[in-house]
Amino acid sequence: xxxxxxISDAFKQFAALSPEKxxxxxxFLENEPPLARxxxxxxxxxxxTEIRKDLVAAVLNGLSGLIAVVANNESLxxxxxxxxxxxxxxxxxxxxxxxxxDRILQCEHSIGLTAKAQAVxxxxxxxxxxxxxxxxxxxxxxxxxxxxxxxxxxxHDLKLQYRSNGSDVSFSLAMSFDQLGELEDAIKRARxxxxxxxxxxxxxxxxxxxxxxxx
Numbered sequence: 001x002x003x004x005x006x007i008s009d010a011f012k013q014f015a016a017l018s019p020e021k022x023x024x025x026x027x028f029l030e031n032e033p034p035l036a037r038x039x040x041x042x043x044x045x046x047x048x049t050e051i052r053k054d055l056v057a058a059v060l061n062g063l064s065g066l067i068a069v070v071a072n073n074e075s076l077x078x079x080x081x082x083x084x085x086x087x088x089x090x091x092x093x094x095x096x097x098x099x100x101x102d103r104i105l106q107c108e109h110s111i112g113l114t115a116k117a118q119a120v121x122x123x124x125x126x127x128x129x130x131x132x133x134x135x136x137x138x139x140x141x142x143x144x145x146x147x148x149x150x151x152x153x154x155x156h157d158l159k160l161q162y163r164s165n166g167s168d169v170s171f172s173l174a175m176s177f178d179q180l181g182e183l184e185d186a187i188k189r190a191r192x193x194x195x196x197x198x199x200x201x202x203x204x205x206x207x208x209x210x211x212x213x214x215x
Contacts, residue, residue: 002085007062010055010090011084015094017051022032024049025056034113035119036062036206040113042054064115080105117206122163129168130161156180 005013014022030049035041042060046053048152070077121127134157139149154177161170175183 005054005058007058007060008084010058010062013055015085015097019096021049021051022097022100022111025051026100029104029110030106032110033208034117035115036117038114040207041110059104060111063111064118067105067108067112068116071106071112076121077102077105113206125164126169127163128160129163132159133157134159158183 014025016199017025025045028045031184032041032044035044038060044059045051045060053069066080070080081098081101084101085093098123136154136155136157138155140151140153156172156175156177158175158180159170160173161168163169
């Protein structure tokens with residue numbers, strides 16, 4: 001998208017925020033557990049800090065691929081801090097901003113692990129992104145059209161959207177009532193499997209959404 005912010009431009013706008021908002025964003029990243037998708041982390045950060053979502057997205061997406069490299073490399077981190085906090089000729093440095101950027105660059109747990117979780121999902125090739133159904137009544141006609149039509153079938157068009165090789169793709173399936181039930185049973189079984197796996201508590205399993213939703 002032409003209007004997408006670069007990470008350097010995002011940090012310039014980040015510097016213009018109030019010190020309180022910047023600190024709230026840093027504290028969020030320092031304390032937030034990783035999620036299964038970057039979009040989920042972006043949504044939650046924007047909601048919790050009340051910072052513009054496009055600004056949050058530019059910072060987190062921009063850092064997702066490099067934070068694992070810089071988080072524990074102090075000399076490289078200093079270079080990145082200098083680059084992101086460099087002010088223009090007529091702009092004085094923002095007090096405390098360099099320290100906040102340095103702290104953000106150390107948030108490998110929230111940003112880095114979320115990015116890795118998303119990469120694992122995307123590594124499967126086709127990743128679900130959305131769905132909807134359209135239900136139609138389709139009348140059936142005899143060859144002799146003068147005969148009144150009383151029969152019809154109900155058809156459910158299931159449209160699935162997914163990401164494939166960085167592109168948005170969709171396709172549709174025509175389904176009957178019974179077939180919808182089969183799909184529902186398969187989904188219920190998958191959810192039961194996840195519930196069973198989570199009960200083992202062998203790992204800290206990542207969530208895929210804001211856990212405050214629906215409360």
